[in-house]
Amino acid sequence: xxxxxxxxxxxxxxxxxxxxxxxxxxxxxxxxxxxxxxxxxxxxxxxxxxxxxxxxxxxxxxxxxx
Numbered sequence: 126x127x128x129x130x131x132x133x134x135x136x137x138x139x140x141x142x143x144x145x146x147x148x149x150x151x152x153x154x155x156x157x158x159x160x161x162x163x164x165x166x167x168x169x170x171x172x173x174x175x176x177x178x179x180x181x182x183x184x185x186x187x188x189x190x191x
Contacts, residue, residue, distance in 0.1 A: 141165070142161065145161045145164050145165060146161055148164075149161065149164070
């Protein structure tokens with residue numbers, strides 16, 4: 126099994142979905158599939174890559190431990 130498949134299996138998508146739906150509800154938005162998809166796609170397109178890049182830089186500088 127490749128590292129990519131191992132990592133994909135390790136990432137808990139249920140936790141991500143639960144957090145999105147809880148946040149929608151807490152902020153008064155409808156916790157619907159469409160709203161959840163909209164939020165997740167926005168995070169993927171606008172925030173996730175930058176967050177990963179930042180953490181990898183910290184890891185390579187020894188500022189962040191696995």
